[in-house]
Amino acid sequence: MSDAPGVDDVDGMTGTRSPRIRPPIFEMGLKGYLWGEGAVHLAKAADRLARELDVRIVFDPQHVDIPAVAAATGDLLVFAQHMDPVTPGRGVGYVLAEALRDAGAVGTLLNHAEHRLTLADIDRSIARARATGLATIVCCDSPDEAAAVAMLGPDIVLAEPPDLIATDRSAATELPWFVERTVELVGRIDPSIVVMCGAGVRTPGDAARMIALGVGGTGSTSAILTAEDPVATMTAMIEAVHRAWTERPGGA
Amino acid sequence: MSDAPGVDDVDGMTGTRSPRIRPPIFEMGLKGYLWGEGAVHLAKAADRLARELDVRIVFDPQHVDIPAVAAATGDLLVFAQHMDPVTPGRGVGYVLAEALRDAGAVGTLLNHAEHRLTLADIDRSIARARATGLATIVCCDSPDEAAAVAMLGPDIVLAEPPDLIATDRSAATELPWFVERTVELVGRIDPSIVVMCGAGVRTPGDAARMIALGVGGTGSTSAILTAEDPVATMTAMIEAVHRAWTERPGGA
Amino acid sequence: MSDAPGVDDVDGMTGTRSPRIRPPIFEMGLKGYLWGEGAVHLAKAADRLARELDVRIVFDPQHVDIPAVAAATGDLLVFAQHMDPVTPGRGVGYVLAEALRDAGAVGTLLNHAEHRLTLADIDRSIARARATGLATIVCCDSPDEAAAVAMLGPDIVLAEPPDLIATDRSAATELPWFVERTVELVGRIDPSIVVMCGAGVRTPGDAARMIALGVGGTGSTSAILTAEDPVATMTAMIEAVHRAWTERPGGA
């Protein structure tokens, strides 16, 4: 941190953070592929993996499924897919931080490529999450945007080249510079922010290559949820993350 | 319906409707005022009223509270505050009709003045609700917009002059023409659509006056949720709706 | 109009309209394909056609090109591609009706599939246009939405199946029911509203077939602006509209 002069001030400016999520991290994004009973079933399998392996698993179901998923699991990090910067009071149809937290969520995704937010709303949503004890994974499209987001004090930055999302072309293979540049820029601003990268991560090999490029986590949605056996596919990918993490230079 | 020539065709065009919600209707909107335990507590009180009085009570909590509210009640019509027109698959952070339904919701609000939607999204969301068996209350700002919405085949149209929402000036007293015009225009297009009006409804008298103007329902949020005794305030308002309904010309 | 009850009232409700644009109409949409000198050059050619043929040509350049196009032409109907419902005063970067009018525009498109608006903003923008003497072409995606828009009192409704926009599959050939249904529904609500349909109109034959289906106008963008000779392509299409209009049953 000695070569990152802004960090202390940045921390001072943005207040106390929620307890940090320790890498490696795997985000199991559900989007709108799975809900209800199916979501709870997959959550339980993910929860077993989180207990057995030294990997933090972020699991983000539809909002209505957060209570059931939280009740059925113990080690899973249950996140919302989105939260709004509203405070208690008015705001029909907007997702309130306090309601998420009391329903069992421990954090929220923000600004996914499929759900982009204004800069002002990202800033205010991070502040709301912080004030209610929720962690934040803020998504973005490029290394520059990852650096911009890092100035706003999120817990985790998740950068994904938008053109590769939901394709079979992994960012780890196609755009290694994108991944390495994101790690470098965010690390220089605040090394305590975990950097994740994704997009096109479809195989255990893709996940492992991503970790080898220096990120603290990765994730997958469509490859797992459209697989013939989602639990087996998810398990293989998370085991690959675990292995790649222990084998990385300087790894535990 | 003899003087409404478009109705049959409109119905034919838009397909089978979910079973209609019979007036009178009272919408107990929670917005972001109440969540978690507090929402369930109020829901139980509303549920008792729905059992005792001939009033359909629409209760719309935060999305994460839908399962608990649905599980704790039997006669309440549990609605979402918002739904997106997405289909199963991609769409991070968007609210999926199937997930709402499987969590216990029977309908959704759309296009509230605090959450405005594009015309295309209102149209597609109504279609999605219809396809999944959810009812729709589509909000709007004026009698013309109510007529426009009526062409899209919702179950209920709720018109509220936006400047009076969350004030202490009731639309029933300040803008009776607004209410009467909405009832007239929508009735001419499709008399099977229930017309509701709201905004500034803070007392049992406000609610009763609204019913007397010819609507099939009304609702309240801030007056109830910021009252010293929300259950008592809600009860008085719903009883007033019940009474005004039975006393209306031609009432049961 | 005898079988369309409601129409008189609808007119009464929404106030005096700007002088109506008489069909047939051809909309020459520029989008972001052409600007500056190129836009003025094409506008002059379109202006000559508007003088020679009994076709009203709506020409909608980028906002910054409205003054030059208006100054260089006499018979062209210069429209904005978009306008906002703002009134004079605040609103950085929003397009003000009065500024459009004083720059030479006579109308504006609203709610194109590439620029969707909320129902409330469509309603308020039509009112702003009316108050400043601008005509409105309100776009939409379906016959139902065309009927909804017709309740808001636009001058022209332009319905385009969104999946066919900028393709080589013409709505006139692929979805004749879409066109006929739009003509029927809008005509029943207010026969003084001109109905236009478009999407995938790439040849003179496509334009003629559209007119033959009963619409008062059609338009094209990409087929003309990506043609080797845009002026010749535009001329052939507008001549086809002219011919189809005079040859239609009951045509002049």
Next chain:
Amino acid sequence: MSDAPGVDDVDGMTGTRSPRIRPPIFEMGLKGYLWGEGAVHLAKAADRLARELDVRIVFDPQHVDIPAVAAATGDLLVFAQHMDPVTPGRGVGYVLAEALRDAGAVGTLLNHAEHRLTLADIDRSIARARATGLATIVCCDSPDEAAAVAMLGPDIVLAEPPDLIATDRSAATELPWFVERTVELVGRIDPSIVVMCGAGVRTPGDAARMIALGVGGTGSTSAILTAEDPVATMTAMIEAVHRAWTERPGGA
């Protein structure tokens, strides 16, 4: 710059900038208060000031007035109030960089508090401006957001506490820490980015105090455009900026 390790890389990442606008800068924002002849009249007065005083004056009229304002002035920096990240081609109603430039604009505002953009659109719009030779003033709500924006390589960052915009409470007097913090954070990231602050700047004294706090520019809209004599009010404020700039510690 020795204590700002990221700067070189940031510059390398984001490519060559347009020629920098040298401070002091005064932004004369028109919003929707003034258009047509009135806008040109004020522009000419501002142009004379820009010639006489060592102050760069950014003047941002409605889009349709850009050509006339550019044609009538020589030293004014004519900016758009907003630009979209679209490229030539589709995009009805969106503001194209190339069209702005060819109409005489030399830059654009982005992300004003009255017109907020997604992080992705700010990033892409800055890139589009850079590629077409337009300068950018990117607005934001807080020092943190100013730092975030600075990572995206704008020419100028303009921070305004949103609650003070269009009030008579100047940010320079009410929130000096806001101004000083913004100057410090952005300067640490890239000292070649000009920092401007505004909101509530209504008198020559407000403008001078702002400069004294270390910014490279400020601006005003409502105080000037609602004044009895806008030209006199504007002149007094710009003269105050000029004077405060020469008198600042280390000033020329």
